[in-house]
Amino acid sequence: MSLFKVFKNGLWQENPVFVLMLGMCPTLAVTSSAKNALGMGIATSLVLAGSNFVVSCCRKFIPDQVRIPCYIVIIAAFVTMVEQLMQAYAPPELNQTLGIFIPLIVVNCIVLGRAEAFASKNGSIASCLDGLGMGLGFTIALLILGGLRELIADGSLFELQLIENWQGIYLFKTATGAFFTLGFILAVRNHHKAKRRRKEGLGYEPPKEPICLSCNICKLGK
Amino acid sequence: MKSGIASMTEPEIRLPDAEQLVVSSSPHFHCGNSVAKIMLLVILALLPACLVAVYYFGVAAFRVLTLCMLFCVGTEALCSKLMKRPLEINDFSALLTGLLLGMNLPPGTPSWICLVGSLIAIGIGKMAYGGMGQNPFNPALVGRVALLVSFPQAMNTWQIPGMDSVSGATPLQELGMLQQKALAGDSAELNEFLQNIPYGDYMLGNMGGSLGEACALALILGGIFLIVIRVVRWQIPVFMIATVAVCSTLAWLAKPDLCAPPQFHLLSGGLILGAFFMATDPVTSPMSRLGAILFAIGCGLIVCAIRFWGNYPEGISFAILVMNAMTPLLDKVTMRKPFGTQKKAVKNA
Numbered sequence: 001m002s003l004f005k006v007f008k009n010g011l012w013q014e015n016p017v018f019v020l021m022l023g024m025c026p027t028l029a030v031t032s033s034a035k036n037a038l039g040m041g042i043a044t045s046l047v048l049a050g051s052n053f054v055v056s057c058c059r060k061f062i063p064d065q066v067r068i069p070c071y072i073v074i075i076a077a078f079v080t081m082v083e084q085l086m087q088a089y090a091p092p093e094l095n096q097t098l099g100i101f102i103p104l105i106v107v108n109c110i111v112l113g114r115a116e117a118f119a120s121k122n123g124s125i126a127s128c129l130d131g132l133g134m135g136l137g138f139t140i141a142l143l144i145l146g147g148l149r150e151l152i153a154d155g156s157l158f159e160l161q162l163i164e165n166w167q168g169i170y171l172f173k174t175a176t177g178a179f180f181t182l183g184f185i186l187a188v189r190n191h192h193k194a195k196r197r198r199k200e201g202l203g204y205e206p207p208k209e210p211i212c213l214s215c216n217i218c219k220l221g222k
Numbered sequence: 223m224k225s226g227i228a229s230m231t232e233p234e235i236r237l238p239d240a241e242q243l244v245v246s247s248s249p250h251f252h253c254g255n256s257v258a259k260i261m262l263l264v265i266l267a268l269l270p271a272c273l274v275a276v277y278y279f280g281v282a283a284f285r286v287l288t289l290c291m292l293f294c295v296g297t298e299a300l301c302s303k304l305m306k307r308p309l310e311i312n313d314f315s316a317l318l319t320g321l322l323l324g325m326n327l328p329p330g331t332p333s334w335i336c337l338v339g340s341l342i343a344i345g346i347g348k349m350a351y352g353g354m355g356q357n358p359f360n361p362a363l364v365g366r367v368a369l370l371v372s373f374p375q376a377m378n379t380w381q382i383p384g385m386d387s388v389s390g391a392t393p394l395q396e397l398g399m400l401q402q403k404a405l406a407g408d409s410a411e412l413n414e415f416l417q418n419i420p421y422g423d424y425m426l427g428n429m430g431g432s433l434g435e436a437c438a439l440a441l442i443l444g445g446i447f448l449i450v451i452r453v454v455r456w457q458i459p460v461f462m463i464a465t466v467a468v469c470s471t472l473a474w475l476a477k478p479d480l481c482a483p484p485q486f487h488l489l490s491g492g493l494i495l496g497a498f499f500m501a502t503d504p505v506t507s508p509m510s511r512l513g514a515i516l517f518a519i520g521c522g523l524i525v526c527a528i529r530f531w532g533n534y535p536e537g538i539s540f541a542i543l544v545m546n547a548m549t550p551l552l553d554k555v556t557m558r559k560p561f562g563t564q565k566k567a568v569k570n571a
Contacts, residue, residue, distance in 0.1 A: 169338065171372040180346065
């Protein structure tokens with residue numbers, strides 16, 4: 001796979017939010033406005049690129065049995081750096097709203113997921129690019145969500161009032177609104193995917209392994 | 223799961239011919255019921271309460287009710303078209319949703335709020351889940367709660383009947399405010415309020431509130447009509463109202479100078495409307511009798527909890543939505559064991 005392809009992969013084809021469905025917690029929590037979304041996206045991208053690079057450099061001498069704790073230590077180091085950088089240079093109100101979600105990037109499943117799935121098997125340059133691409137994809141997804149929510153809730157974008165006298169729908173400021181928006185974006189995306197496949201003469205492709213880990217409804221009665 | 227995939231690959235869902243499905247030897251009779259007929263009967267049962275609302279609140283009430291019905295039917299038609307499904311607005315369920323949504327709004331609701339509410343109720347509450355019979359939550363209540371969260375100001379401007387532009391508090395809001403005052407030490411107003419509760423006015427609907435909260439008498443008549451013709455089961459309204467009655471009696475006995483008597487809790491707010499017309503929605507309430515009873519008791523308990531301790535003065539819609547979410551679990555738990563199976567065998571299965 002060429003380096004450019006590695007980079008492009010995370011943008012749309014394997015977009016961490018819209019396709020891999022990873023990192024849902026910050027996705028739903030901090031996308032109440034485009035500005036918060038952008039801040040969170042950039043912070044996560046920096047961590048992803050840095051940790052992917054270092055994990056890939058160290059992959060030869062990290063013992064397989066303890067690899068996850070090692071990855072976490074590396075990721076945590078980068079998160080601490082990003083957190084302190086943000087405290088020094090980011091606007092204070094952005095820091096305040098993102099709050100606990102910056103330290104929580106440590107447990108964001110995208111970061112650990114990419115370290116495990118890509119960086120531990122590939123060269124350092126490719127890994128760094130993969131981290132950047134995934135981070136950019138994450139940022140784009142957060143921006144779409146945050147922009148839509150801010151537009152519906154406040155009629156503004158990046159705090160710039162686009163619609164005057166907009167009677168905001170407060171629901172979209174809450175986490176419920178985040179679920180609605182994400183759900184509809186995914187529905188539109190799936191619709192297009194299905195349409196394209198039908199044009200190519202292929203049927204709808206169901207997920208290969210339905211992931212039931214978080215849902216136990218079918219086991220309740222047994 | 224399998225059928226889900228099949229329906230995705232094929233644009234239409236193919237059912238076998240209706241004639242093939244009928245396997246009969248002895249004479250069978252169709253009871254003549256249809257979704258459309260049941261929905262029309264419920265609308266009929268709601269009519270007296272609507273008339274009372276229009277009588278008290280005038281053209282404003284009529285406007286809100288008709289707009290909501292219009293927008294709901296329109297949304298359903300639009301969604302059906304977008305989803306390339308057969309148009310099913312002639313089963314009147316969207317009409318009923320619109321009517322119930324309208325009855326849950328204050329009389330002075332602006333038209334565009336009615337539109338947003340209808341879009342959320344039918345679009346997100348019903349069609350996004352797959353349409354009639356697939357929705358886990360009562361669509362009208364989804365719309366109402368979304369509006370309540372989104373536009374707290376517009377949704378809490380209540381008119382006093384008969385006076386067009388005067389807005390005031392609903393009885394429950396007033397009680398909440400006075401209770402806070404009493405807790406702060408000033409209990410004179412609360413005492414006066416508790417001693418002069420105009421139950422007659424509440425019964426006839428002469429109080430501030432949403433359109434459907436108004437007239438308890440008309441709602442009870444409609445509800446009893448529905449129970450008599452067996453469109454709704456008696457268990458849900460009876461147990462829900464009884465639970466609220468028991469809880470509020472206990473609270474009243476414990477603190478008679480702070481809590482309102484049980485009849486106040488029964489007649490004010492949307493309890494009657496919720497218990498008879500919204501908790502009983504056959505799609506979103508449990509199928510078994512025991513399940514329905516548990517569902518109703520749960521609704522009653524949550525209503526009381528919200529009224530006694532919550533931030534909102536009224537909690538019927540929240541209570542019913544929360545219990546809607548429990549419905550699949552209640553159905554599973556109260557499922558009847560097939561006759562003859564042993565307990566152990568069922569456990570191992």
